[in-house]
Amino acid sequence: MNQHTWQRAVIKIGSALIAPDGRTCSTEFLAPVAQFISQCQQVGKEIILVSSGSVAAGRQHIPVAHRPTIAEKQAMAAIGQMKMMANWQQLFCRPCAQVLLTADDLRNRTRYVNIKNTLNQLLKHGAIPIVNENDTVSVDELKVGDNDNLAAYTALVAQADTLIICSDIDGLYTADPRKHSGATRIERVDHISEAIMKLAGGAGSSVGTGGMVTKLQAARICTSSGITTCIVNGRRQAVFNTLLTNNPDGTLFSASGSPAQARKLWLQHTVTVRGALHIDSGAMDALVQHGASLLAKGVVGVTGDFQSGDAVEIYASGKLLGKGLTNYTSKDLLTIKGLSSGDFEAALGFSRGAEVVHRDDMALTGISLKKKSD
Numbered sequence: 001m002n003q004h005t006w007q008r009a010v011i012k013i014g015s016a017l018i019a020p021d022g023r024t025c026s027t028e029f030l031a032p033v034a035q036f037i038s039q040c041q042q043v044g045k046e047i048i049l050v051s052s053g054s055v056a057a058g059r060q061h062i063p064v065a066h067r068p069t070i071a072e073k074q075a076m077a078a079i080g081q082m083k084m085m086a087n088w089q090q091l092f093c094r095p096c097a098q099v100l101l102t103a104d105d106l107r108n109r110t111r112y113v114n115i116k117n118t119l120n121q122l123l124k125h126g127a128i129p130i131v132n133e134n135d136t137v138s139v140d141e142l143k144v145g146d147n148d149n150l151a152a153y154t155a156l157v158a159q160a161d162t163l164i165i166c167s168d169i170d171g172l173y174t175a176d177p178r179k180h181s182g183a184t185r186i187e188r189v190d191h192i193s194e195a196i197m198k199l200a201g202g203a204g205s206s207v208g209t210g211g212m213v214t215k216l217q218a219a220r221i222c223t224s225s226g227i228t229t230c231i232v233n234g235r236r237q238a239v240f241n242t243l244l245t246n247n248p249d250g251t252l253f254s255a256s257g258s259p260a261q262a263r264k265l266w267l268q269h270t271v272t273v274r275g276a277l278h279i280d281s282g283a284m285d286a287l288v289q290h291g292a293s294l295l296a297k298g299v300v301g302v303t304g305d306f307q308s309g310d311a312v313e314i315y316a317s318g319k320l321l322g323k324g325l326t327n328y329t330s331k332d333l334l335t336i337k338g339l340s341s342g343d344f345e346a347a348l349g350f351s352r353g354a355e356v357v358h359r360d361d362m363a364l365t366g367i368s369l370k371k372k373s374d
């Protein structure tokens, strides 16, 4: 068995578990998932659920003899999404929170930051975020398309350390176990090579969109960003105990580095800089000595024209200190620089939170931040 200690995970539940007959929602396989999520909350582990099933759950209300058109499928999703959410909510004492995303939302920097902040608030307040693609507004070219990839992007935006994909088979096999009796499960994959991708074959169940291919695509996206990925059989209740005790029973795809390291490398080397923030010595001390976030109070100058979510350089006394993602636009910062966060509302009419650059979104040049998780 694989040992993997985790703290914040995205768990993807596919249509095959939500609507096993392909027409209506069922709680048959969801009760163990809900119990697992509640147990995670009790031990301080954080979970974001990515749930499919809206199209399948709405199918019986838009009966068509032919293969459904896009509009018919979107109508099914609009009905089914409500049923699917209601299905989940009845299994939890805590509030479930609906988060509907499109590929466009994930590409747009400002919306990306808003999604991240919303997910953090939901987790902080003990709610269960339930993410799905916003199928009613997503036309094909704007779609992520399948919930395996959507779950991978959700794990990135939520800065999760783990992605758990619940399937209806036990993991990745050396051949399709439904056809080849000699097929064996692969316990651990350290590198998702082309040979591994070839093992995926075609689509799996007839209910959901993705087969093993999209699961491996999701694993590739996540592992290259420091997020460990597990494919497990969500129909087997015992699997959830193994997840809870950090010994996932399935196929584990190991991550290269930690999410924090991967994020800092990405920030340092990949992201395009759109402007700069100049900070005073007090703020520099807070950043370097205490691994703190950058607050508006310590910002003395703003250059460039940037949006929230953009990367900016951080300077102290004219020296480059590092890079970070800003929560505020350059225009907002010209207004709030030097202010305490309690004054943001009065100055801007809104607040995006106290941090101008959160410490998780910051990479200091040549300095390792003194931070618990670093």
Ligand code: GLU
Pocket (backbone or CB within 6 Å): 014, 015, 051, 052, 053, 054, 055, 056, 077, 132, 133, 135, 145, 146, 147, 148, 207, 208, 209, 210
């Ligand atoms: N968003 C789709 C739905 O809720 C599911 C896509 C998938 O199965 O991957 O029906």
